[in-house]
């Protein structure tokens with residue numbers, strides 16, 4: 001079945017008719033890109049940004065194809081660029097709203113920063129997505145988003161003192177998503193779209209070296225150095241979720257070292273995580289984890 005929205009599956013006690021209704025609702029949201037309130041907040045995309053989004057659609061489709069899935073394009077209209085002054089939350093640079101089938105990107109200082117946010121959100125959007133009808137009430141809520149999983153009962157979902165719904169593997173899901181993003185950004189150096197950004201970074205690196213600002217040079221998480229007009233302060237952009245990616249790196253490395261017969265590289269281990277995230281099939285990953293680290297490991301890794 002060709003995808004008509006980001007939704008892949010509806011689980012829980014639902015009739016075929018109800019299931020179809022839920023899929024239709026998501027399809028309508030996917031096709032409705034004129035969201036009145038957003039129209040006032042967003043700005044037009046530049047021709048460069050539109051080209052970046054086309055290339056990101058293609059690169060993320062290539063990942064889907066690698067895992068045996070069909071292409072799934074995110075129309076440009078479902079992605080909204082919000083100028084800084086209209087962006088409410090501090091720190092965050094992008095938000096996915098699956099319930100609206102929409103991605104919001106905060107305007108960024110450079111094209112390569114924009115690409116980092118856009119690629120990360122595109123991966124979330126194109127990962128496996130399932131909703132559930134809760135067993136103890138009528139609500140339709142998230143069940144799976146990539147590797148992230150929510151409990152099936154309302155009571156368990158609401159068991160966190162913070163009031164946020166309980167979910168598992170949220171950190172792992174972000175780590176795999178941002179690791180794929182990092183890999184994409186690191187191979188853009190020759191891309192004409194980002195050439196001036198990487199040239200600027202290179203230039204500022206030389207300046208930082210002269211000034212002895214080694215922190216900026218040695219930090220592997222920094223992918224871009226830049227300056228604001230009329231200001232000599234060196235600013236930087238970093239990849240997201242460093243702690244979560246470090247944990248993923250350690251697990252990957254352990255799995256690779258202990259299963260040399262199965263994998264040629266730790267890159268192939270990352271594929272096991274990414275395949276589960278895109279296809280929704282956790283069996284291969286769960287089996288590998290339990291076989292390597294013992295029974296109950298998956299539960300331990302996923303518990304918040």
Ligand SMILES: [Zn+2]
Nearest residue numbers: 120124174177
């Ligand atoms: Zn994310």
